[in-house]
Amino acid sequence: MHVLVIGGGISGLAAAYQLLASGARVTVLEAGARLGGKLRAGSIAGTAAVDLGAESMLARRPEAVDLARAVGLGDRLQPPSVSGGAIWTRGAVRPMPKGHLMGVPGDPAALGGVLSPEGLARIAEDGRLPRTEVGDDVAIGEYVARRLGREVVDRLVEPLLGGVYAGDAYRISMRAAVPQLYEAARAERSLLAAVRAVQDRAAAQPASHSPVFLGIEGGIGRLxxxxxxxxxxxxxxxxxxxxxxxxxxxxxxVGWLAVTDAEALSADAVVVATPAPAAARLLAPHAPGAAALLDEVEYSSMALVTLAFRRSEADRVPDGSGFLVPPVDGRAIKAATFSAHKWSWVAEQDPSLFVLRTSLGRYGEEQLLERDDAELVELSLRDLRAATGLEARPVDTLVSRWDGGLPQYPVGHPQRVAAIQAATDALPGLAVAGAVYEGVGIPACVASGQRAARHVLEAPASAESVNENGEKTSHE
Structure with missing residues (x-):
């Protein structure tokens, strides 16, 4: 069986690896000059390796960690050297409150300093309010604001979700982004009770004491x-x-033809592992409904600014892995990661350097990213100085732009994905994969690729398929 995989990001590569393990012959077609999609390794200050995209993966979901071990990177998996992030808000870098679920608190007593007295008082109303129905889906920001007040959303939920989706909490689907909380909110009257129920279930799992995140020595970009x-x-x-x-x-x-600039490649099956716009274009003649839904998917852009300082001049940088920044505080950066603190391999490769990085850009902030690289560096340095007192100039800088990098998951996204997958699964010998479907994290992307591989292996191409009415239709 010959399978074409269109797209060489981690989803497409995961699909290819699974297909090969099952005995298929595989051809991967990547439009760009490199593989890996949003996973990219680079270097700064001549020799220091750095991640220019994602830098860690969720370890309590097994797909990405298992794949890394399978391809020989098991001995290079590393947890962060420091735990516990921070949040820069109300004029100070403060420890991230404990006991939250994607910013939604389970214990209001931990929020002092982050929320105002009025904001803390508003949380107390959750226990007295009648149930807020979540229906088929709801925006997480909207729901949390109704239960606990807007301060919780603006100061906690927004910066955490912004780090994952570069999105707007008042638009992001709770069912897609925090499905455990969505299910608990359907069962509990109080949101605080729902958070605690999710946390109690998580604590009872065997992996609850293992690292939450893992990186790879030399960078996740090696994966x-x-x-x-x-x-x-x-x-x-x-x-x-x-x-x-x-x-x-x-x-x-029967089968498929992929038309490139040079030739038409034939195969028994195909996995389309591209971003939504490219997938929509390829699928339009075969699944116009799915293509139309894919055309509706919006993306946000972001930039990562990597900065290398002389370690002797970076003594003002506080301990810890870095900090998040609530948009409501009006800063340019949305987060800073102290890479030399967070990852031992970063610190050890050149002890004379201190490497950190900032991220800029959220949904709706396209104008910020229109500035040139030098301006983004200066905005980052300005905010770092205000947050930490860091006055030094970097010895080297590197700006990585991810235009249209992250698909947005608005209310109704799970239903949209279900409709897309139903339509594409009905096409014999075809499946889709990528960050738009099952999550933007690395394990979710790997799982998406593996699902697509299983589907085309289990449902080989034929001249008949089933339409949306459940009727057999011929493709001759």
């Missing part, structure tokens, strides 16, 4: 290359600079 090398060793044909212009059915409706 896609390691997967690609493992795929090549198993016989995969991986082609860069090969955009797919059109996807056609094979002769008599």
């Amino acid at each position: 896609p290359q390691a997967v690609a090398e493992a795929c090549t060793a198993k016989g995969a044909d991986i082609r860069l600079h090969t955009p797919v212009r059109e996807l056609r059915r094979g002769p008599s409706g």
Whole structure:
């Protein structure tokens, strides 16, 4: 069985690896000059390795960690060297309150200094309010504001969700972003009680005392290359600079043809592991309803500013892994990560350097990212100086822009994804994968690729499929 994988991000590579393990012949077609999508390794100050995209993966979900071990990176997995983040708000960098779920508190007593007395008093109303129905879905910001007040959303939920989705908490689907909380909110009258119920269930799990996140020595950006090398060793044909212009059915409706600039490649099945706009274009002739839904997906852009300082001049940087910044405080940066504190491998590779990075850009902040690299560096330095007192100038800087980098998950997103997957699953020998479907985190992307691989292996191409009315239709 020959399978084409269109897209060489971590979702497509995970699909390819799973297909090869099942005995399929695989060709990966990547439009760009490199593999890995939003996972990218680089260097700063000549020799220091850094991540220019995602820097860690959720460890309590197994897919990405298992894949890293399978491709030989098990001995390079590392937890952060320090735990406990912080939040820069109300004029000070403060420890992140304990006992929250994506910023939604379970214990209001931990919020002193982050919330005003009025904000704390508003939380107390949660226990007296009647149930707030969540229905099929609800924006997490809207729901939390109704139960606990807007301060909790603006000071806690927004910065945490912004770090994951670069989105707007008042638009993000609770069912998609925090499904455990959505289910608990359906069962509990109080939101605080719902948070505690989720936390109690999590604490009872066997993995509750294992690291929450893991990185990779040398950078998470090493993962896609390691997967690609493992795929090549198993016989995969991986082609860069090969955009797919059109996807056609094979002769008599059996199999698929991927039309590139050079040729039309035939295969028994295809996995479309591209961002939504490209997937919509390829699928439009075959699943117009799914293509229309994919065209509705919005993306946010962001930039990462990596800064290398002389360690002797970075003594003002506080301990800890970094801090988040609530948008309501009006700062340019939305977070800072003290990489030399957070990851031992960053600190050890060049002890004379102190590396940190900032992130800028949220949904609706496109104008900020129109500034040139030098301006983004200066905005970052200005905010770092205000937050920590850091006055030093960096010895090197690197700006990484992720235009249209993160799909947004608004209210109704799970239903949209279900409709897309139902329509594409009905096409024989085709499946979709990527961050738009099952989550933007690395484990979710890996799981999405693995799901797509299983689907095309279990449902081989045929000349018949089932339409939305449950009727068999011919593709001849």
